[in-house]
Amino acid sequence: GDSVTQTEGLVTLTEGLPVMLNCTYQTIYSNPFLFWYVQHLNESPRLLLKSFTDNKRTEHQGFHATLHKSSSSFHLQKSSAQLSDSALYYCASTGGYKVVFGSGTRLLVSP
């Protein structure tokens, strides 16, 4: 079945350093949507950004990701981490109605 893999459970960074959270996926659908959701403490996950188009960079709130179908990847990046970026990040894919989430990566940004 479909799956999403996030290899890092925890990423710790110093403020100002670049962020990269990994996401790879497996799906039977030829044209899946890929998503990044962010969940801050005591909140529910909310959409950060999404993409459908191969090799096109999508950006939102300083984060960006590019869907690469050749490598089934959708890594999340940011050039400079901020303290407020500390949160749990989920990568997800969907084909049709079913949404499949990765296991999540907790990002901790310290001063």
Place this chain on the structure above:
Amino acid sequence: NAGVIQTPRHKVTGKGQEATLWCEPISGHSAVFWYRQTIVQGLEFLTYFRNQAPIDDSGMPKERFSAQMPNQSHSTLKIQSTQPQDSAVYLCASSPGGDTEVFFGKGTRLTVV
């Protein structure tokens, strides 16, 4: 638009008791999902409905968990004979359907003592 509404926000039950969690999806959304979230397991898929019909319940513990969607405006997740390991935040989400984002409710924190 009030978003996805979940009630109650917090529920404490004694071991062996029943717990019913409620979800009101966003009006017009055809897909409704239930997830369970714990620190250890992360976000676990339980079940989803499309146009009120159950489509996939592959994540549901079969013996004690059940979900229904009697009409387009609400869904329930029922846990019978609750156990301490059922303690978690249960999240309901809805989407317009197709390859679109899901919108999460604020969740119900279930504590089984």
